[in-house]
Amino acid sequence: MNSEKHILTMLVDNEPGVLSRVVGLFSGRGYNIESLCVAETTDPEVSRITMVTKGNAPLIEQIEKQLRKLVNVIKVRDLSGDKSVKREMALVCVRAKPENRAEILRIVDIFRCKVVDVGPEYYIVEVTGDEGKLSALLKLLKPMGIKKIARTGTIALFRESA
């Protein structure tokens, strides 16, 4: 069966140790974590964890069930497919030689990113988008020389229109 990427989002009790329970479940059972995002929701007692994992359908079903079984996990949903909005943010520190600066700014413009820091030799570019947009941008910036990169990992919400 095909191994596919899935975006799982869950609401959990905002308590110490809860992330460790979730992550420990993945490592203990040999599940894969591609990215992980955690932050408080509007309710300070509840946090949202969004993770990207990989597996075939029965494995994803098992992962969801195992997550639901954790006492601190309130709700789990699979947000894969087009019924959800997905975003990721990255900060990319790219080498900006004088001859490349105009090109970088053009790319930044096309991708609707922002240059958030300018140094004598480097720009830091802020980009937000889905996975496809980020990888397309990185592909274009790579030849210029990417010094450092920080990515948030995917977050997602169900579309209210769906």
Add this chain to the structure above:
Amino acid sequence: MKRTGAQILMEILKEEGVDTVFGFPGGAVIDIYDELVKTDIRHILVRHEQGAVHAADGYARSSGKVGVCLVTSGPGATNTVTGIATAYMDSIPLVVLTGQVPTQLIGNDAFQEVDIVGITRPCTKHNYLITQTEDLARTVKEAFHIARSGRPGPVLVDIPKDVSVMEVDYEPIPRIRMKSYRPTYKPNLKQLQKVVDLIREARRPVIFAGGGVITAKGAEPLTALARKISAPVTTTLMGLGAFPGTDPLWLGMIGMHGTYRANMSVNGCDLLIAVGVRFDDRVTGKIDTFAREAKIVHIDIDPTSIRKNIPVTIPVVGDCRVTLQELLKLLEKDGLEVPSDSIRPWLDQVEHWKNTKPLAYRQEDVIKPQYVVEKLYELTGGEAIITTEVGQNQMWTAQYYHFDRPGRFVTSGGLGTMGFGLPAAIGAQMAFPDTVVVDVAGDGSIQMNIQEMATAVECCLPVKVAILNNRYLGMVRQWQELFYDRCYACTGMEHAPDFVKLAEAYGAVGLRATRPDEVEAVLREGLSTPRPVIMDFQVEREECVYPMVPAGASIAEMLLV
């Protein structure tokens, strides 16, 4: 009203109906012990914290109540880990209370500090570190609620010393409600209707029950279902006692050391009704050949057990007892009568398997371990609570002692913990002071928690230990004989202590049988002695457990005697 944390803890233990605590004191729990002795809760002082958890576990398995233990921080806490993992694998309700260093020292590598919540996260159903006395009552109540509800399991509560010392205003807590923890007890009736349809069409049905039936107190509706639809029944090791072991529909245990007829029946059935099982690898053998011709119904309270190891036709999430009762109602409403002619050829076939390859051994000049278990069954009339260690002793007990009721067979199934049997017997004896409790042991595993003989003697708990002494780590030796060219790497144990003298040194009674004709007399004397007894049966050294399904083979491919 002002109360200290330790006093509040005692209130909660009393509210939860705790009458016995198994434990071992230490600096971090000294305040709790100081309050404990002022209550009428009985404390069993073990000799090692692992023994405390297994004893609480044996108490829980035999009585169906939550087992409670109390240990100190650091090594006291780490010594409980094997016991906790044992209970977790077998879904046994325990509350393990551990002391912790004072909150202001946590994280400073203080004396006897260990992150026990971190250590036990993967082997508890849930665990807590209490950081303020105000949270203690609610947390301990939640711990009991989680331990005993849904699919039960061990819950650990870590209590820093200052939390038990501090005084706070205490108000009793009403019912516990948790927003993220609501186990499903009631099955989906539409799913159950599909089960009725499958039962109607089935010509070769088998019921396959596990520990979940015992936990849910579902033995009665299970037996009723089997009789109603004339389906033969097999169980896992954990399920022994969920169906009467003397019933004509009884197939025996399934799996690696299951009976020929149980394994053949599951292999050949066209409908497998699996109740309260989790399709462990010791049960299924090679997974893609397991019950290949069958439609599978899987009833379990834990959704993760369903479709974890095996695809099923009809999944039903629900409590085993409630679900079986609902299923019986639906069958009644449906007016389904099992057409006996249609199912007769199957029952004949099962009978044929039973008669061609029954469990067997040859009794010669040396004592056969199976003979000891058979005699034990005979002399106790099947009425004893039997605990076991792990390995050959456990499998022979499962094969040759027939359990008619739940709660009579106490064994470490999932984790396979050597050293479980003696402390578990102590716990079971606490729960049932007037019942004969026997630990069927091997000479290897009994030495893993032999120190608990002192506990039994001190607390006047007349547990009996029957050692099937072959001076080998027998099950591993069996594998070496069958699959490793008889290279007995490190499985010989020539220098065991003299168990008779050892028993006497502990203040217990020691008996020994070296010839088959002594077995009955030793058992009779041991069972009728109202004190702890060790019976040393010097058995055939290289006896093997048969049938045996080699690891990775289909359960229909058994090595037989």
